[in-house]
Amino acid sequence: MNHCRLQTAVRLKASNNLFVMKEVRQKENICCWESPANIALVKYWGKKGDQIPANPSISLTLKKSVTKTTLSWPKKDVGRSMGLKYFFNRERHKAFEDKIISFMEELRSYFPFIDDYQFEVQSLNTFPHSAGIASSASSMSAFVLCLLSMEEKVINRRLSKDDFLKRASFLSRLGSGSACRSVYPYAALWGRDDIILAGDDQYASALCDIDPIFKSYQNSILVIDSTPKSTSSRQGHRLMDNHPYASIRYERARKHCREIIHAMRDKDLTTFIEIVEKEALELHGLMMTSDPSYILLKPNSLELMVRIRNFRQDSGTPVCFTLDAGPNIHLLYPRSYKKKVEEFIKNELLKFTAGGLWISDEIGSGPIKHY
Numbered sequence: 001m002n003h004c005r006l007q008t009a010v011r012l013k014a015s016n017n018l019f020v021m022k023e024v025r026q027k028e029n030i031c032c033w034e035s036p037a038n039i040a041l042v043k044y045w046g047k048k049g050d051q052i053p054a055n056p057s058i059s060l061t062l063k064k065s066v067t068k069t070t071l072s073w074p075k076k077d078v079g080r081s082m083g084l085k086y087f088f089n090r091e092r093h094k095a096f097e098d099k100i101i102s103f104m105e106e107l108r109s110y111f112p113f114i115d116d117y118q119f120e121v122q123s124l125n126t127f128p129h130s131a132g133i134a135s136s137a138s139s140m141s142a143f144v145l146c147l148l149s150m151e152e153k154v155i156n157r158r159l160s161k162d163d164f165l166k167r168a169s170f171l172s173r174l175g176s177g178s179a180c181r182s183v184y185p186y187a188a189l190w191g192r193d194d195i196i197l198a199g200d201d202q203y204a205s206a207l208c209d210i211d212p213i214f215k216s217y218q219n220s221i222l223v224i225d226s227t228p229k230s231t232s233s234r235q236g237h238r239l240m241d242n243h244p245y246a247s248i249r250y251e252r253a254r255k256h257c258r259e260i261i262h263a264m265r266d267k268d269l270t271t272f273i274e275i276v277e278k279e280a281l282e283l284h285g286l287m288m289t290s291d292p293s294y295i296l297l298k299p300n301s302l303e304l305m306v307r308i309r310n311f312r313q314d315s316g317t318p319v320c321f322t323l324d325a326g327p328n329i330h331l332l333y334p335r336s337y338k339k340k341v342e343e344f345i346k347n348e349l350l351k352f353t354a355g356g357l358w359i360s361d362e363i364g365s366g367p368i369k370h371y
């Protein structure tokens, strides 16, 4: 499977901002990337060591749900230890700061020069924290992309676009498994399989051979509950270690990856829908059948799933649902059905959401480098 080309674009700023942009670039010790969240079609659930997945997974890259990160690195005073300040939405955020500092420790062997610098990270998400969109994929990948841009400037390391992305994916994986898929446009594959030869456990790759209809896909995220989860994804992955259905699950995930790759290439929306919904339900089935068992779905998650299936059957609209490790519902459908599905959402689904909260996102072309 070949890699898609890096779809970066330096966004043109309004003319009154150009001067500021030039100033910033001249400083040389600052860079800024935005990187998107992704939604898995075939789920990564269960891992070994430092995010080596127990099975291959496939995701769609989102467009509007992004983390925008600015990294600056003044030279530090001699003798002081590497320091990092992390600001989230312009406010110092100690919990994220500690997480990024320990990630930096892990990355030291890949970026030996980091000990010579102090760091300031300014980060913000375009999606609300309460929306139930996992922000670790977008935030970890945005941070890693900044480190790679820093590496280019500081030690003049030049990589081809494909190698740059592969390295970004590999390093993002060390921060958060699913983050490795966020660096690619449209659709990504991550994880080894004897039949899908492009899959690798260490990094993801772009899934390029897909029908253009999937590049137009919409992702409407309906927030059912925005309170913190009772069981984290980290605990959930760990519970797969002794899960009674682990080996069956991993085999099924491999099968689903192979099938969905064909369905996406051949524009087989019926198979696509079948696999996507099966995967979402299996993920939550694994949670319910783990030891100890836990449930992240809410009654309204089920209500929406049933309504979406009924709507699909009655109207012939190729819309399906998927879920992350949480109760919120992601609707997936081609852009040509946007008006129809949004009407359905407003008329029939929003009353089951938390305060009518929903996000209208779509599939996007991957990270954007601002400077």
Ligand code: PMV
Binding pocket: 039, 040, 042, 043, 044, 045, 057, 134, 136, 176, 177, 178, 179, 233, 234, 283, 324, 325
């Ligand atoms: O990357 P993590 O450790 O947050 O795990 C992600 C797990 C799921 O979102 C449930 C599935 C996936 O493949 O993204």
